[in-house]
Amino acid sequence: MPNSHGIKRVQSLDVLRGIAIIGTLLSNIWVFTNDYDVGSSTGGISQLGKLGEVLQEYVPIVSTMLANGKFLGLLSILFGVGMAIQFESALRHGHRWPWRYEWRSLLLMADGFIHFALVVSIDILMGYALVAIIVAPLLRLRTKWLVMATALAGAMHLFMEFRRMTETPYAEEPLPDDYYRDDSAPTGEWSNVSAPTYFEEVVSRIDDFWVLRDEAFIVAPPLSAFLFLCGVLLWRAGLFKGDERARTLSRRLAIGGLGLGMPLAVWEFLPLPGADVASDFSRYTIAPIVAFGYLGLTLILLRRRGGSGFLARRFADVGRTALSCYMLQNVIALVIFSQWGHLGRLGSLGTFAAWAGISALLMLAAHLWLKRFRQGPFELVWKAAVDAPFRRADRTGERQRREKDTTASVP
Template identity: 25%
Template sequence: MQDKTRIIALDVLRGFAILGIPLMNVQSFSMVGQAYLNPNAFEDLKGLNLITWVSSHILADQKFMTLFSLLFGASVLLITSKYEQKGRSSFKIHYKRNFWLLIIGLVHAYLVWYGDILAPYAFCAFLVYPFRKQSIKGLIALGLVVFSVSSLLDFYTGFQMLNAPKEVIQSISGGWAPNVDLIQREVAAYQGSISNQMAQRYHTAQMLQTTYFFGHIFWRVFGLMLLGMALFKSGFLTGKSSKSVYIKSVLFVGFPSLIIVAFGVIFNFHHDWKLQYSMFLGSQFNYWGSLGMAIGYVGIMILVIQKQCAKGLLSRIAAIGRMALSNYLVQSLTMALFFYGLGYFGKVERSQQLIMVAFIWAAQLSYSKYWLSHFHYGPFEWLWRSLSRGKIEVFRKK
């Protein structure tokens, strides 16, 4: 019974994270890249657009990516421990799985969407494997240290920016508040031919997987995977902790973190989202707040599972989690078709973007459970599993 509860808890959490991801990814698909971090970079924030941005930033931005990163670290332990409990080495399957995940991620990044997270996950998974035997305290300490590196780099750069010459500010301003020419160039590229889209996507993906990866993404994802391992070992992610632990995680971790994120919004609007204050220093409220809110979200979802309410909805969310890779990629393909293929890039306001999110939610809540009633895996899970094991896995249920 415990094993069943543990698996359901992880599937529900994974499905919950997958449903939250398009709330933020839709902004990258539909607007210039800088608009994801700087809400003043592309459109005036007024009325419903302002409400949409504030609510999505506070409740979703980085929170679901954080949760999914924690769960990815947990999955490393889950998979490797199954092999090791049978007296088999987990080394080969771990590295084969993540090699093919890296390939899938690179294809996704350069052919579909530059904001891919699969390739960074795979790269970090290569390095996280040797730490799986560490104690819970050791993993938490190391995870927090690694997670802090990106924050320390941002603090250092941010304080340097406060006294930087105007020429320096202007030289990097395009990455934060692009001028009309840069905006028109990106909009024209993604509304243009496939070759124009590919050129624009290649440039952004390469930057994210080199400069931005080693300065920010690596430290964040690697640190979160280590913390995910610790939370898995402690039983927190699998529903094995006591009810009081989950209540405390919501009240004393999640809620205070929400206040921190909200204060960050006030701080950045007070400074009019200027590069000197908001690009590095102003981002730290959400960087740290997202970790606490992700833990709070775990607490809420586990309490709902333990309460055994909304069973029908939870079963559908769990189905989404069981085919998380497929659903993540289908989200990207759907948004790429609409915004790039049909030419709606740069034409959809933030509040209108929620229509796309609602469509994705309705579709995935509907088809995921139905799909798994006929097939053992999602289509991309089947492909990934077959490549990793070097043989064609049974796909359709008898």
């Protein structure tokens, strides 16, 4: 199906975006439920006996190995693919690059700030927008120079990672375990401080803006730039075509990414030498390697099965409404698990069940919405805002093209 830019929609991209959105929620759900500590809450788990205790302990470990940073890395690669598609569309329509795309990025920055202030401090949209503003002009480079820019971004990221590892962390006096919440109480009441209201949380996020945006603006940009540019290069290399070259590239990504990345992801949880080093590199270096493996493996499975199965279609629905689903999943988690409206601590199994429930709800909502609309609700508003400053110029250009075609057809 052609999109608004006249480009045939790539079904596998929609499926991949949907997987990345759902997978990112699996990483973030632990932030909302605040159930990092293994065994911190066992409500209802004791009824399962020894099995419940084992699951309670290992569910967050498996979740971290499979999801932490991996699906965010996949989402970043796909963001770069989308940037490459926008670039080709701009050239085809005779638009100057990257002016319109920079406008899109500024709108994404504003959208991200609203999402950060009103919903959650771990918003990724502002960071993506900042990096996109910097990276977009590079797409005008020839491929060989773009490869060099990609390598430079990767080297900068690794330099910052090694520098971060060698820095001496600032030692803070730890707060008492029961400072925030009385876990011994049956309902999980807050003990030494009262739960802040929603508006107090909003004010707190805005007041601590620069502290909370350290990851998005300082730590992540070199890695995001690297992954964006990798997405551009993979699109230019024809990864999403159906030819033998695309299949070969998919196999290489799957074997290389999973073959190298997954052992390193598991290593940090094993009592082996170097596990602490693997832990330090887990989110920002090992996770992106696994993300490339996920990308290749998913494409292999989609090509073998045609991408028309029930689950693939549901992931595609989420992918077609990616911005809406990303923001909606955080809104749902905020309402359910915030300090002013939470269900109580759920424990590891409860947190995983909450992720599954929210994911199913997103798939259902996206499916029902797309029966009546071609884009998600936020996407519709987004497109109107992106196109608004250029409508007059587009109408003028279209009229001039029609007049030129009419003149050329006159004998």
